[in-house]
Amino acid sequence: MIEVVVLNFGTVLGKKSERLVIREQGKVVKEIPFRDISALTIAARGVSLSSDVIRECIEHGIQINFLTSSGRPYAKVTSPQLSGTVVTRREQILAYNDARGAALAIAFVEGKLKNQANVLKYFAKYRRVADPALYAELEARLARLEAIRSELESLSGTTVEELRGTIFSIEGRAAQEYWDGVRLLLGERVEFTGRERRGAEDPVNAALNYGYGILYSHVWGAVMLAGLEPFAGFLHTDRPGKPSLVLDLTEEFRACVVDRTIVGMLLRGGTVKMEEGRLTDETRRELARRVLERLEAEETYEGRKHKLRTIIQRQARCIASFLRGERRYKPFVARW
Structure with missing residues (x-):
């Protein structure tokens, strides 16, 4: 399992079949199966991700973290089911x-x-x-x-x-x-x-x-x-x-x-x-x-x-x- 960390401005995150697709400057730089991802951390401005990516992450138990450039967390996307206990x-x-x-x-x-x-x-x-x-x-x-x-x-x-x-x-x-x-x-x-x-x-x-x-x-x-x-x-x-x-x-x-x-x-x-x-x-x-x-x-x-x-x-x-x-x-x- 790996944690995906996005650090480059303008990165685009999309979904293709069962894989997370990472694009920079219009080119695909990496494709990673969602089953192999432990967490997705976005620590850059101008990053785009589709609703399909969000849904796939939630279904695979992958939490999405958002950090400022100084490392301060300012948002997290998780399943609402986690607060059910x-x-x-x-x-x-x-x-x-x-x-x-x-x-x-x-x-x-x-x-x-x-x-x-x-x-x-x-x-x-x-x-x-x-x-x-x-x-x-x-x-x-x-x-x-x-x-x-x-x-x-x-x-x-x-x-x-x-x-x-x-x-x-x-x-x-x-x-x-x-x-x-x-x-x-x-x-x-x-x-x-x-x-x-x-x-x-x-x-x-x-x-x-x-x-x-x-x-x-x-x-x-x-x-x-x-x-x-x-x-x-x-x-x-x-x-x-x-x-x-x-x-x-x-x-x-x-x-x-x-x-x-x-x-x-x-x-x-x-x-x-x-x-x-x-x-x-x-x-x-x-x-x-x-x-x-x-x-x-x-x-x-x-x-x-x-x-x-x-x-x-x-x-x-x-x-x-x-x-x-x-x-x-x-x-x-x-x-x-």
């Missing part, structure tokens, strides 16, 4: 005001911080001999990150509202240590002064934001397939148009999917090119390729090897099962 959504709404919601919020941050630590450990292990001074600095930040993470274990409170401020304080202090560690790793290879979110114009943050957009689309699809309400989260606050639960689950996977991929690319001599404050088309294609490749990589999950994209889907289903009282929820932590 009532019991799970009823429990999801009720859980916000009881201990289940608090437990999920803590778990999402615990997973995020453990994966951030493991990303630093992954890159630090290659510096133990090659650069002992850098290794020592990274170890010091890892120790502080772990001390901050351990504060999650002593939280007291029964609802998300009671705990959210403390949880975000823990997350914020840990993030400072983590991103400082990333800055040390990158050194003089590329300028990176710290994490910036929307509107970032430096190469590293622009690349991270673009990668997060691709990840975010996969998480959204997994949340919907699990029968969950994307806009009813626990860690992130409610706001019209804000898919809080998608953002919640994305936190677990940011470091192990996107950060590791982009930091690794830069440390191996890769470059991120910008034009007029935005990523070049060539860079966006390369970033998309690398992030999607990482999603195809296997990690150990519940005693067996699974692709990361499959693990995301399984974690979404675990949230649903936890909300229905069928099992406990354990955040995913990637190996290092």
Whole structure:
């Protein structure tokens, strides 16, 4: 199964028999059987697709994602049947005001911080001999990150509202240590002064934001397939148009999917090119390729090897099962 990513302005998507037909400048550049497509992501302006393509995608369970040039998702086309599970959504709404919601919020941050630590450990292990001074600095930040993470274990409170401020304080202090560690790793290879979110114009943050957009689309699809309400989260606050639960689950996977991929690319001599404050088309294609490749990589999950994209889907289903009282929820932590 492959994910089709459209990055060129003016691309036309059509259907021929059981195949998706991709045309650029009037010429057919690729034909792909719909049965071989896992998702269709459109990350360019001026792209046209027929209603036949949309219907065929829905019938094959293919979600269509739309991203801006900076990687921010702004639309998704899915089957209305995905929102047909009532019991799970009823429990999801009720859980916000009881201990289940608090437990999920803590778990999402615990997973995020453990994966951030493991990303630093992954890159630090290659510096133990090659650069002992850098290794020592990274170890010091890892120790502080772990001390901050351990504060999650002593939280007291029964609802998300009671705990959210403390949880975000823990997350914020840990993030400072983590991103400082990333800055040390990158050194003089590329300028990176710290994490910036929307509107970032430096190469590293622009690349991270673009990668997060691709990840975010996969998480959204997994949340919907699990029968969950994307806009009813626990860690992130409610706001019209804000898919809080998608953002919640994305936190677990940011470091192990996107950060590791982009930091690794830069440390191996890769470059991120910008034009007029935005990523070049060539860079966006390369970033998309690398992030999607990482999603195809296997990690150990519940005693067996699974692709990361499959693990995301399984974690979404675990949230649903936890909300229905069928099992406990354990955040995913990637190996290092």
